[in-house]
Amino acid sequence: ATDPPTTVAAADVAPTGHTTTVAVTAKDMRYHPDTITVPPGDRLVIELTNDDERRHDLVLANGARTGMVERHGTARLDAGVVGATVEGWCSLPAHRQAGMTLTIVTGAGTHMAADEHGIETVRDATAPTTPAEAVHRVDLHVKEVQIEVAPGVRQLMWTYGGTVPGPVLRGRVGDVFEVTLTNDGTMDHGVDFHAGALAPDQPMRPIDPGESLTYRFTATKAGIWMYHCSTMPMLHHIGNGMYGAVIIDPPDLAKVDHEYVLVQSELYAGADGQVGDLAKMQAEQPDAVMFNGHPNQYAHRPLTATAGDRVRIWVLDAGPNRSSSFHVVGAQFDTVYLEGRRVLGPDDPGGAQVLQLGPASGGYVEAVLPESGHYPFVSHSMVDAERGARGVIEVGPA
Amino acid sequence: ATDPPTTVAAADVAPTGHTTTVAVTAKDMRYHPDTITVPPGDRLVIELTNDDERRHDLVLANGARTGMVERHGTARLDAGVVGATVEGWCSLPAHRQAGMTLTIVTGAGTHMAADEHGIETVRDATAPTTPAEAVHRVDLHVKEVQIEVAPGVRQLMWTYGGTVPGPVLRGRVGDVFEVTLTNDGTMDHGVDFHAGALAPDQPMRPIDPGESLTYRFTATKAGIWMYHCSTMPMLHHIGNGMYGAVIIDPPDLAKVDHEYVLVQSELYAGADGQVGDLAKMQAEQPDAVMFNGHPNQYAHRPLTATAGDRVRIWVLDAGPNRSSSFHVVGAQFDTVYLEGRRVLGPDDPGGAQVLQLGPASGGYVEAVLPESGHYPFVSHSMVDAERGARGVIEVGPA
Amino acid sequence: ATDPPTTVAAADVAPTGHTTTVAVTAKDMRYHPDTITVPPGDRLVIELTNDDERRHDLVLANGARTGMVERHGTARLDAGVVGATVEGWCSLPAHRQAGMTLTIVTGAGTHMAADEHGIETVRDATAPTTPAEAVHRVDLHVKEVQIEVAPGVRQLMWTYGGTVPGPVLRGRVGDVFEVTLTNDGTMDHGVDFHAGALAPDQPMRPIDPGESLTYRFTATKAGIWMYHCSTMPMLHHIGNGMYGAVIIDPPDLAKVDHEYVLVQSELYAGADGQVGDLAKMQAEQPDAVMFNGHPNQYAHRPLTATAGDRVRIWVLDAGPNRSSSFHVVGAQFDTVYLEGRRVLGPDDPGGAQVLQLGPASGGYVEAVLPESGHYPFVSHSMVDAERGARGVIEVGPA
Numbered sequence A, B, C: 001a002t003d004p005p006t007t008v009a010a011a012d013v014a015p016t017g018h019t020t021t022v023a024v025t026a027k028d029m030r031y032h033p034d035t036i037t038v039p040p041g042d043r044l045v046i047e048l049t050n051d052d053e054r055r056h057d058l059v060l061a062n063g064a065r066t067g068m069v070e071r072h073g074t075a076r077l078d079a080g081v082v083g084a085t086v087e088g089w090c091s092l093p094a095h096r097q098a099g100m101t102l103t104i105v106t107g108a109g110t111h112m113a114a115d116e117h118g119i120e121t122v123r124d125a126t127a128p129t130t131p132a133e134a135v136h137r138v139d140l141h142v143k144e145v146q147i148e149v150a151p152g153v154r155q156l157m158w159t160y161g162g163t164v165p166g167p168v169l170r171g172r173v174g175d176v177f178e179v180t181l182t183n184d185g186t187m188d189h190g191v192d193f194h195a196g197a198l199a200p201d202q203p204m205r206p207i208d209p210g211e212s213l214t215y216r217f218t219a220t221k222a223g224i225w226m227y228h229c230s231t232m233p234m235l236h237h238i239g240n241g242m243y244g245a246v247i248i249d250p251p252d253l254a255k256v257d258h259e260y261v262l263v264q265s266e267l268y269a270g271a272d273g274q275v276g277d278l279a280k281m282q283a284e285q286p287d288a289v290m291f292n293g294h295p296n297q298y299a300h301r302p303l304t305a306t307a308g309d310r311v312r313i314w315v316l317d318a319g320p321n322r323s324s325s326f327h328v329v330g331a332q333f334d335t336v337y338l339e340g341r342r343v344l345g346p347d348d349p350g351g352a353q354v355l356q357l358g359p360a361s362g363g364y365v366e367a368v369l370p371e372s373g374h375y376p377f378v379s380h381s382m383v384d385a386e387r388g389a390r391g392v393i394e395v396g397p398a
Ligand SMILES: [Cu+2]
Pocket: A055, A056, A057, A090, A091, A092, A095, A100
């Protein structure tokens, strides 16, 4: 729909003869990605998809523009040969000011859309099924690994099993968990399972790199329980990725159509490729708040359901510091379970809009999603939603 | 009780021959107003009323003073002809240091006491009665309007219907709400009603200026539900005034003597007359925390009741960011309803001092106010009470 | 195990011929004390006890070192004659970076280990027994006193009875409390008892220094209720120490083996020996978060129990500003009472890991501590645990 601009971005760049094509999505008043790196001299073509609920366009400072793109519409923009930084924006009233901007920069290598990275590492939020056996043997290795925690941001995370959060464990009241913890890292680590009651002295002791310990507990009480590193300062070890959830099913837990687990936590980014910034944790200045370890990941790769489905979402607030006001847009919780008790059921005339959680508390909510569409979920502490504590449940037709 | 000072505030001002008289109230260790603007050359007379629970006086830097004023006493102070700024304070030990100060400045126009402005715009906190009809047709216009959000502070607020919060809607379980939203503003706005369950895609879509949409939902569950703008960034739209409450009566809701609604929210002031400051919202640095859109308004114009009355207060925490610890001084809640369930009733031997709410949650509390007097209410997160999340219930004799 | 260093810390100090001996404990990745003051010219001997769950050593910058010290091991280090500041640290990987450091400075007087000071003033957390009488006459004197609120930090605290928090009062539903409040301070103070319902006007009025008032209330509802100063700004008066708890027993309260009371609050330190810093309170930047008025005190002097004991802990969040996520490591709460209602009992299949409290709310939790060992308790808002909201329950063999 647009002609290539007659003026290229910089006259003094030697055209390479190559074309870089980048897919850009407009959604939630943002372009994704919002920074595009092009080898200097490449021609850039942007394929814009408007996945937002209103119209947008894309205008570049060099004069190229898409024209208006309707909801779910697409447009192709030839940006010309790029030799220098070029700014872009949506020309609708207030959209640019609201942050709907994009920057094209030149640099080595071809563009890897940030969201595509994200998609590679999206965490499956489906709750594990409850295993049949009454004794759960779990091999848990502490690994210090580089993780792309947010588009373009790599951190040296301390993890259980290489992922943040660690694996979701599940069982029934009375089950025994026999966890072998092995420290494959470079410093002391340990683990504290809230799901069991025992003297912390031995099982929760931090162990040296290369060592193992066996942590055996009986799950005598139902709930969704946090586990996390027991090494001081715990603020740093939890803040740098060492947490996870254990679900012990209440005896009367009904079957539902979809069952998900979301662990909310904060990201306090350190220098690129380094561990999280303890000073930011102490100052309570998170860079992101997220579900299952990655800000906004389920906004790009939604949870799924079918119209009419009853969906259960287990939510654990791993903190280390912030509370959660968990909410699903378009849904009302008719069932709420909080810290070991069901506080609301479908027969109650009342419903809940929020599951309120403090750090290290958890529960589940249930809702029937009445029709097909996109149901965002957030921490309704809005500053945290903006930081990345957001996702979407995509509900297909029945 | 005082003689006019022999030295006027500034010798070089031409007396106008006019007298400006200003009523000042001492209350809660503060003078109200605490800034008085007088046309240069006017004689200033201050009529001081001590509405505090202890004695105060008022001393001016030019030597004028009231003498001690007992509780509920009054005094008249002739400040002389005012030609320059004059400071005033209470001379009792520690009162000045605690902030009991006042400033007289010269300026154009006569004084308009800040509190008198506030009184003009005080929001009626009385809960609307539940309409008889089962279908509620609501015409909701988004208006971007100048509002005096705090004494002397004007902001360009984004509103539902011209007020912050928007109107309180009310109905019964099973009722239908048919809301026609019209965007009379200059940018996209929308609405999200927590009170209904539906696919957000169409009804919650942001609409362009000049457009309308119809949002139809059935209220299948009881509670006090938030509504708010659905345009991104929601932090900005909620933070700038776009929120309100829908009450869906629980089936067994008893009649009480007085029923009020308080919506707690934060103010993040932008430049004078401009929209709220998004950066402050992101940094979680509110300028005020308030009930029904105006800090301290019910400290000056109390809610009312009669001794022995049972009072119900619905409270919704609209955030966007902060929790509430709602408390009524002198009262104990014998009935508490939180997020769709009654968690405490008059027959329970226990009582509650606080209704704990996270952003986007709500409920109600009930108390019998046993005798006549003044019962302050606050968010007992004291920093927020000081920021304006305070008011008073004035209880008259039975 | 170590030889005295051949080079003393500073060549130009005249040896006194005296030896200062200081006991240092390694625990939780910290040395206690972590600052040692030695008269210049004294020889310093450090007796190191490793009370941590892993190995540590202590290396000084002047070359003295302990060698590795196993868990529960001890070592003696001759630091030589000290004439200037000497740094020390643990040489194990990452321990120094994690904060395991110590500083020796020269100064007047001999060293008084900070923890020893703390121990002198540790607050007994045992809940008072419920007195038999139905009328409780309480003599409450407001005292403005110097308190060592944290090791080495003295503050002029405003107190009820000379301690922070004030005394724990206890009674039954229907009991009458007749409190005589006397203001022995230098400014207005008052009191607000959440435990009673009455018009605040007279009983809660601030009174002048030297005055008394009688505050009479009937405890008609069970719970753990806050009391605090009623003088404005309350943020300052609560933030500077004027708070306490009243327990009104629920009628069905079972006997347990140990019953404790923990009041969580924040410390906003002012200048040394001065009152707390109101600006820090307004900025929500606490220096410490603590149980019963002293950060970490029960980490050094644990609460006690015996294996198999049922322990009840009453917790009140006095704020003034922060919420609590109260948790006991190694324990699961099978019984939870929150704001006047029991929400979980031993027969429920679910358990709770956290008691979530907002400012001015309270409740109790119960757990059976299954075996001997050390069970830390924290606010699981980890930044607050690091600030001092931590302690330990030491459980001995049955
Ligand atoms: Cu746009």
